[in-house]
Amino acid sequence: MNAPHAPINAVPHLSRRGESLGTENAFVVLAQVNALARAGKDIVSFCIGQPDFPTPQNIQDAAIAAIRGGKHGYTPSAGIDELRAAAARDIGARRGIDVRPEDVVVGAGAKPFIAYTIASVTDYGVGDEVIYPVPGFPIYESQIVANGAVPVPIFLRESRDFAFDPAELEAKITPKTRLLILNSPQNPTGGILSSADLDAIAGILEQHPQIWVYADEIYSRLVYEGRFESLAARESMMARTIVCDGASKTWAMTGWRVGFAANRALAPALTRWITNTDSCASQISQWAALAAVEGPQDSVDEMHARFRERRDLIVRLLNQVPGVTCKSPGGAFYAWPNVTQACRRVGAADSEAFRKRLLDEAGVAVLADIHFGRRVPGDGQHVRFSYAASPQAIENGIDRLDAFVRRHTA
Ligand code: PMP
Numbered sequence: 001m002n003a004p005h006a007p008i009n010a011v012p013h014l015s016r017r018g019e020s021l022g023t024e025n026a027f028v029v030l031a032q033v034n035a036l037a038r039a040g041k042d043i044v045s046f047c048i049g050q051p052d053f054p055t056p057q058n059i060q061d062a063a064i065a066a067i068r069g070g071k072h073g074y075t076p077s078a079g080i081d082e083l084r085a086a087a088a089r090d091i092g093a094r095r096g097i098d099v100r101p102e103d104v105v106v107g108a109g110a111k112p113f114i115a116y117t118i119a120s121v122t123d124y125g126v127g128d129e130v131i132y133p134v135p136g137f138p139i140y141e142s143q144i145v146a147n148g149a150v151p152v153p154i155f156l157r158e159s160r161d162f163a164f165d166p167a168e169l170e171a172k173i174t175p176k177t178r179l180l181i182l183n184s185p186q187n188p189t190g191g192i193l194s195s196a197d198l199d200a201i202a203g204i205l206e207q208h209p210q211i212w213v214y215a216d217e218i219y220s221r222l223v224y225e226g227r228f229e230s231l232a233a234r235e236s237m238m239a240r241t242i243v244c245d246g247a248s249k250t251w252a253m254t255g256w257r258v259g260f261a262a263n264r265a266l267a268p269a270l271t272r273w274i275t276n277t278d279s280c281a282s283q284i285s286q287w288a289a290l291a292a293v294e295g296p297q298d299s300v301d302e303m304h305a306r307f308r309e310r311r312d313l314i315v316r317l318l319n320q321v322p323g324v325t326c327k328s329p330g331g332a333f334y335a336w337p338n339v340t341q342a343c344r345r346v347g348a349a350d351s352e353a354f355r356k357r358l359l360d361e362a363g364v365a366v367l368a369d370i371h372f373g374r375r376v377p378g379d380g381q382h383v384r385f386s387y388a389a390s391p392q393a394i395e396n397g398i399d400r401l402d403a404f405v406r407r408h409t410a
Helices: 016-020 025-038 057-068 081-095 112-121 138-146 166-172 195-206 267-276 283-294 298-318 340-346 351-362 391-408
Strands: 104-107 129-134 150-155 177-183 212-216 241-246 259-262 383-386
Touching: 016 138, 025 351, 057 283, 081 104, 081 241, 081 259, 081 283, 104 112, 104 267, 112 138, 112 177, 112 212, 112 241, 112 259, 112 267, 129 138, 138 150, 150 166, 166 195, 177 195, 259 267, 298 391, 340 351, 340 391, 351 383, 351 391
Parallel strands: 129 150, 129 177, 177 212, 212 241
Antiparallel strands: 104 259, 241 259
């Protein structure tokens, strides 16, 4: 019998977890931008973090061959053997570490491994702590919270070129710390953990054997100064570091959904998570990713060169805008200018008010620092530009930003 007065089509409550699950605001802002564009507004968008290049031809061909060749059923949850072996070789060679095919798990993107790792190394509601970078990829915090662990932010500061201070890490570690999340090159700042920082982090973690490390290295092939380095290459860190990389950024394959996680001890648990969720990554995409890893890398080099030119262009132009200063990011495809003075000039209360007005009044879409966690105390206001956009779009967008700030400067 229905409860009295309950409407016949009433919907039961969502759980607290379901209600409070966080999101990635890039997708929210993107929906706004698309709505404005559909309404006929001319928008220059710097808000989405994906390469604007097509997936290279040899990779497309491999996917079509897989479809035509009947390779479209389920695969083992950890991925096809060929791809696990190729990814193990590639991940290992680029970091100078020894990775076996059995250590590698293929997922539907790199993103799912964030949740699977947190769920595999922390328990729900018992106070297990996870240290993660702020500003940072918002999914870290939302998955820490959704999995009932305690989020412990570690701040990335402009004065350290957006790497965190190892001394600050040491101060945040407690006996309840279970996991440290690292992301280098970093989203949203483009910052890189230097060799010295990685040595310092390893030195600290050696004193705390209960801590796992999730090394989100999805931008490993987009480093513009020096060589990419992984914490996993420190001998004492290899066994407890989950190295995560993927096809999305390196081969312009965001929608294909292929990512890799490598860790000997955790691979079986990660595989079970996939069995419980996706079953496996798309088989078609896995054969495409195999061609990506094993085929010619000229398109990767070409994209790298284009991103580097765009980085230099956007940083130069941003620094010419009154009230804007921008450090040159060492990797990824993001610029993270300080807009504290520009906010004052235009009378915006903060970076989010600035972002909204920039979109409404100048037709330039960016993300604000608050989309990447709480604002770093004492570090001012920042916005994120994804420079995965053509040089013309960069020139046009920064021109509009410049005109917007000058128009409102008293
Ligand atoms: N980690 C970081 C830091 C990212 O920026 C992204 C993508 N924006 C991902 C993981 C997820 O990548 P994928 O497409 O492989 O799921």
